[in-house]
């Protein structure tokens with residue numbers, strides 16, 4: 001079975017001492033890497049493989065990381081875009097980002113055994129927007145239109161009943177009267193700072209606006225952004241290990257760019273742009289919630305071929321969230 005490490009495996013301090021190389025202090029953000037929802041989704045694919053034997057189909061990338069996808073492929077998963085690619089009777093797992101109810105209905109109609117590995121924190125948003133809709137409120141989704149999580153959430157209320165916005169400047173143009181009862185929800189991986197600016201604009205625009213009962217931006221997104229916000233200003237450069245199609249990886253890179261001129265978002269060690277690293281100094285490294293720790297270690301190992309690397313792990317907040325494994329009935 002391929003190894004996909006969580007960040008908890010990393011020792012707090014490590015030194016790689018090759019001779020006569022420039023020194024690079026690496027501030028390793030913590031928390032970083034896998035969140036509870038990603039672990040649960042990967043476990044769901046592996047549990048389905050154990051239950052049914054390979055192949056098990058997975059609709060869309062189970063999480064937004066190609067190392068994870070390739071590892072699961074090696075174990076017998078087959079990734080598809082749509083359910084019509086899944087042979088009748090075969091098991092299929094839905095990704096952590098969540099799906100519209102129509103996708104489950106389609107799977108049932110096709111005679112597929114399906115397992116929904118949606119993160120429980122995305123499910124919370126689904127329930128929330130449905131409640132707002134039942135209560136007659138216009139639903140405003142703060143998020144990136146086209147992202148699978150937003151597509152899935154829209155599927156729970158209907159696109160015609162919801163408005164997707166991604167900037168404060170879009171608030172004024174919402175085709176709703178000022179006194180229309182409205183409610184907002186936020187993509188779980190959104191930028192904390194950007195969401196706040198949009199919420200402020202919504203509060204100024206609507207007289208009857210309902211907020212989520214607790215933040216929709218999940219603990220993992222919040223904590224990774226918080227850890228990076230503390231370290232990036234002290235750093236000459238920042239590396240975010242993650243895919244450029246991962247929302248939470250992109251938000252980390254966006255955040256770092258607000259305080260640091262040299263920011264790289266890289267999927268793996270092979271993508272390091274050496275010309276954008278300091279000759280010596282301080283480098284902050286973090287990783288998206290879908291990035292395995294192996295990828296972070298590979299980046300540090302690669303740095304060790306050119307620098308004498310001193311790694312300091314900087315813990316911003318303890319994380320202990322674990323989700324119950326998906327029960328495969």
Ligand code: SF4
Nearest residue numbers: 035037038119188218
């Ligand atoms: S980033 Fe947050 S919402 Fe997304 S899978 Fe992880 S815990 Fe769940």
